[in-house]
Amino acid sequence: MAVSTAGIKILEVRFGTVRFDYRTPIKFGGRVSTASEIVETAIRVETAGGKEAVGFGSMPRGISWAFPNENVDPGSKHKALAQLTARIAQILPDLSGGEHLHPLDLNRILEPKLEQEIGTISDEIGLEDPIPLLAALVAASPFDAALHDGFGKANGIDCYNGLGRDYIPHDLSYYLDESFSGEYPDAYTSSVPKKSMPLYHLVGALDPLTDSDIQEPINDGFPETLYEWIMADGLTHLKIKLNGDDLEWDINRVADVNRIAEQAEAEAGKREWTFSLDFNEQCRNVDYLLDFLARLEETSPRTIARIQYIEQPSGRDLKAHPENKMHAANTIKPVVIDESLVGYESLVLSEEMGYSGVALKACKGQSQSLLLGAAAQKRGRFLCVQDLTCVSTNFMHSASLAAHMPYAAAIEGNGRQYCPGANEDMMDLYPEVFTVTNGRIRTENLKGPGLCGVPAEFGEKRFEEMGNPGKPGNSK
Numbered sequence: 001m002a003v004s005t006a007g008i009k010i011l012e013v014r015f016g017t018v019r020f021d022y023r024t025p026i027k028f029g030g031r032v033s034t035a036s037e038i039v040e041t042a043i044r045v046e047t048a049g050g051k052e053a054v055g056f057g058s059m060p061r062g063i064s065w066a067f068p069n070e071n072v073d074p075g076s077k078h079k080a081l082a083q084l085t086a087r088i089a090q091i092l093p094d095l096s097g098g099e100h101l102h103p104l105d106l107n108r109i110l111e112p113k114l115e116q117e118i119g120t121i122s123d124e125i126g127l128e129d130p131i132p133l134l135a136a137l138v139a140a141s142p143f144d145a146a147l148h149d150g151f152g153k154a155n156g157i158d159c160y161n162g163l164g165r166d167y168i169p170h171d172l173s174y175y176l177d178e179s180f181s182g183e184y185p186d187a188y189t190s191s192v193p194k195k196s197m198p199l200y201h202l203v204g205a206l207d208p209l210t211d212s213d214i215q216e217p218i219n220d221g222f223p224e225t226l227y228e229w230i231m232a233d234g235l236t237h238l239k240i241k242l243n244g245d246d247l248e249w250d251i252n253r254v255a256d257v258n259r260i261a262e263q264a265e266a267e268a269g270k271r272e273w274t275f276s277l278d279f280n281e282q283c284r285n286v287d288y289l290l291d292f293l294a295r296l297e298e299t300s301p302r303t304i305a306r307i308q309y310i311e312q313p314s315g316r317d318l319k320a321h322p323e324n325k326m327h328a329a330n331t332i333k334p335v336v337i338d339e340s341l342v343g344y345e346s347l348v349l350s351e352e353m354g355y356s357g358v359a360l361k362a363c364k365g366q367s368q369s370l371l372l373g374a375a376a377q378k379r380g381r382f383l384c385v386q387d388l389t390c391v392s393t394n395f396m397h398s399a400s401l402a403a404h405m406p407y408a409a410a411i412e413g414n415g416r417q418y419c420p421g422a423n424e425d426m427m428d429l430y431p432e433v434f435t436v437t438n439g440r441i442r443t444e445n446l447k448g449p450g451l452c453g454v455p456a457e458f459g460e461k462r463f464e465e466m467g468n469p470g471k472p473g474n475s476k
Contacts, residue, residue: 055150
């Protein structure tokens with residue numbers, strides 16, 4: 001198929017928001033979250049051949065994670081990102097100048113406009129700290145998802161099958177650097193999703209491990225302790241949130257999690273345990289991390305052997321803290337950037353600072369994830385795909401990204417823990433995606449037409465609802 005036929009033009013953009021309360025609070029990076037606001041987008045697109053489709057995308061706003069600046073009050077943060085969402089919706093219809101383009105090229109045009117809007121909106125509201133680029137990427141991500149979904153649906157293909165030279169007019173050197181000359185994203189993605197993948201279960205800093213840790217039972221039918229979750233879902237992969245400023249607590253927390261895992265194993269049968277550790281930038285320096293690893297090796301060598309990688313131990317601004325190099329820690333376990341990863345430049349800089357891996361997130365954009373996933377693989381980096389308490393269609397998006405990345409070994413998904421009610425609209429259609437069995441979820445059906453298997457009728461219905469005031473999902 002010729003590129004001129006496959007490319008899309010944006011006809012109309014609609015968006016809305018939906019709010020969900022968490023059944024239990026999540027603590028990360030010293031902050032506690034109790035609810036999630038989801039931004040939903042529906043975009044009608046048209047190919048040069050006249051085929052129309054509605055693409056659908058959704059993503060949590062993730063303000064606590066993407067815009068943590070203490071100098072800006074929560075109300076101003078929400079106002080700023082709400083305005084940015086509206087501006088993106090206004091910009092998109094004229095983005096291509098009437099041309100039919102691949103979503104990667106539409107995103108390439110959008111990114112510099114995002115940076116302009118960051119400054120404009122921050123000045124208009126009078127923010128002491130401007131909107132971070134990370135928060136802007138999160139704001140744009142549901143629109144980017146909808147464009148990839150619409151592109152796939154309009155062309156009648158899984159969007160992961162539209163990443164080769166027949167669909168994209170530029171090779172990867174156009175988006176990254178000359179070392180990618182002659183290569184296309186399809187060289188770094190799978191055309192079909194993996195059949196199943198293990199699921200990383202989150203152990204939040206406030207989460208009870210056993211019954212004795214429960215202060216007030218929820219009694220809603222879902223597991224309430226780590227032990228219960230392990231027994232219910234047959235878990236094998238645990239992501240452990242740590243404080244980063246209390247060495248004894250962090251060491252004891254990991255040891256306690258390992259103890260609970262081994263207790264469950266003794267009762268339910270042998271399994272291979274895999275842990276990841278997330279300090280959410282709270283380690284004041286690399287020495288804290290090295291001390292932590294040394295102490296853990298001394299006190300619990302079996303535990304440290306189970307650690308697959310360590311995520312973003314110190315601050316996200318790598319240029320501001322060049323002293324926090326991770327070379328020594330990286331010789332012990334892979335250390336990956338998450339909050340720091342906002343583009344190709346930051347990926348290259350992280351290598352110079354000793355990071356060995358990258359964490360892709362659908363909430364930073366499907367386009368960026370495809371490009372940085374290719375870059376990570378070519379440069380021999382450890383690769384993982386992570387979550388932002390994604391639910392429903394955005395969890396399907398995140399899981400599909402992991403299932404199409406050849407070297408991503410597991411899926412991260414904690415929406416079922418903290419916000420299970422938000423999955424109900426998709427769970428009836430894809431129960432295998434939202435049900436964990438023997439620590440795994442089935443991912444073979446996370447495929448097109450479109451981005452991740454979201455039915456065309458669902459996106460079209462949401463498009464119509466967003467256009468009618470008072471309907472669910474209409475932007476307030």
